[in-house]
Amino acid sequence: MRCYCCSSKPFNECCEPFIKGVKYPNTAEQLMRSRFSAYATAHYQYILETYTKEKQKDLSVEDLVQSAQGATWFALKVHPTLAANSKPNTAVVEFTAYYFENKSMYQLHETSNFNIEDGKWRYHDGVLHDDCGKIKYGRNLPCVCGSNKKFKQCCSLKNH
Numbered sequence: 001m002r003c004y005c006c007s008s009k010p011f012n013e014c015c016e017p018f019i020k021g022v023k024y025p026n027t028a029e030q031l032m033r034s035r036f037s038a039y040a041t042a043h044y045q046y047i048l049e050t051y052t053k054e055k056q057k058d059l060s061v062e063d064l065v066q067s068a069q070g071a072t073w074f075a076l077k078v079h080p081t082l083a084a085n086s087k088p089n090t091a092v093v094e095f096t097a098y099y100f101e102n103k104s105m106y107q108l109h110e111t112s113n114f115n116i117e118d119g120k121w122r123y124h125d126g127v128l129h130d131d132c133g134k135i136k137y138g139r140n141l142p143c144v145c146g147s148n149k150k151f152k153q154c155c156s157l158k159n160h
Contacts (some may be wrong), residue, residue: 004040005033006076006145019046024121028091028114029078031121036097040073052115052122072100074158075145089116097142100159107135 001002003014015037017023018030025031033052038046044064074151092110112126137144139152147154 002147003033004037004073007033008146011037019043021046026121028112028121030091031114031123032046032093032095032112033076033078035123036073036076036095039068039071039097042068044068050121050123052117052124055124056119070101071106072158074098074100074155075143077144077146091115091121098155103159105137105159106133108132 001011001070003011003016005015007014015034018025018034019038019041025034035047038044038050042065044061048059048061051059075098077096077097077098081092081094091114092111093114094109096107096109098105098107100106102148109129109131110126111129113124114121114124115124137151139150139156140148141151143149143151143154143156145155
């Protein structure tokens with residue numbers, strides 16, 4: 001099965017080993033992709049554990065479950081990062097995550113900040129872009145997941 005993060009790799013070779021704790025992400029992008037896959041597969045404990053310690057103290061698994069309730073995460077697009085990051089042990093990743101909620105399609109476009117903490121990448125926070133929210137996407141357009149199929153023949157089928 002293709003990974004939820006749209007990397008074109010199989011899930012068991014891409015994000016699943018991170019979510020199961022068998023491996024740790026080597027880059028902030030790998031962590032961001034695995035966090036998306038964790039949302040798509042409802043592995044909220046992993047999401048909590050991959051926040052920085054500062055952010056973890058104000059969150060719980062229940063908070064994460066509540067915030068994601070009703071959303072079906074189905075596609076991820078990672079944007080190229082042009083600016084070099086000048087701070088050591090930090091990284092910035094910009095992405096757009098797509099999800100269905102109440103039979104409608106939404107996007108979450110964020111520029112995220114990551115830090116290395118105890119030798120592991122952690123998500124700290126992010127800035128949401130103005131284009132977040134409900135979107136209309138043509139059924140005959142290429143699917144947002146990058147499968148080279150039409151949307152109506154691919155991820156649109158996940159909108160139950």
